[in-house]
Amino acid sequence: MTSPVRIAVIGAAGRMGKAIQEVLFRREGTMLCAAVVEPGDPSSGKPVAFGESRYINSLEDAADRCDAGIDFSTVPSSLSTVRAFVHSGRPLVIGTTGFSPSEKMEILSAAERIPLLLSPNMSLGIHLLSYLLEIAAMRLPHFDAEILDIHHRQKKDAPSGTALFLGETLARARGKSLKDVGTFHREGMTGVRPEGSVGVMALRGGDVVGDHTVFFLGEGERLELTHRATSRETFARGAVEAAVYLSGKKPGFYTMSDVLGLERMIK
Secondary structure, eight states: OOOOEEEEEESTTSHHHHHHHHHHHHSTTEEEEEEEOOTTOTTTTSBOSSSSOBEEOOHHHHHHHOSEEEEOSOHHHHHHHHHHHHHHTOOEEEOOOOOOHHHHHHHHHGGGTSEEEEOSOOOHHHHHHHHHHHHHHHHOTTSEEEEEEEEOTTOOSSSOHHHHHHHHHHHHHTTOOHHHHEEOOOOSOOOSOOTTOEEEEEEEOTTOOEEEEEEEEOSSOEEEEEEEEOOTHHHHHHHHHHHHHHTTOOSEEEOHHHHHTOOOSOO
16 A cells, blocks of 8 residues: 655645645545644644644754645745755745745755745646647737736735736747736826737736636637636645655656646747
8 A cells, every 4th residue: 555645734824734734634645744834823833623733843844754845835934945855855845926036046946956846826727727828829929918817805916926927928938028028007098009918917806716817819809718716725736736746756846737747838
């Protein structure tokens, strides 16, 4: 009988951390081996909701006892997690967002030592959508492309990291960079739409977990590709699948496309 994959969750008392715990508890072949919170967190030492573990503060202990780790915490905490996992040699999945370019470089350099996956969105469906965007962007080069990003009223950033990820995928498929062709604001007499631009627009309201629609608008026809997330468990399941995938892999930087087994046309 195959032993379960032991997974440590960092940021375990947060909304995503708890969702990941629940997925691990229900999914066959995985187990929660450590639930890490920062020192001073009210959850420290208390039992977790699923299983028999208690919340701990030691990243080093978690990294030493697991087969892979999943981090959904804060930027400073995630950087500490990376260092602890590099020291232990264990694989790590990072879903935390908001890293500066230099911080992201530090994280990516860790992939020389450990199997590492960093993604702003762990949904398997979003990454399949990204794959389909590559095909549509390359096959419909003269269609105008627009992205609509809808999230709950409490979300603090706009556009979302996922919308930017999709925009970068689309722009790259057409040989461009989103920072050069992205349009993030329209008001007043804007003039005609610049050829080749990629519009990224954000709506905020209600309790929407995350809706993303990409429009390809041509003459006399349009194509709409939509992904809707109705539960945070969507992202938790993807993160767990990524951790299971990384378990036993060689050091390197992996993506959710690798987890899905997709051959991307644009690297």
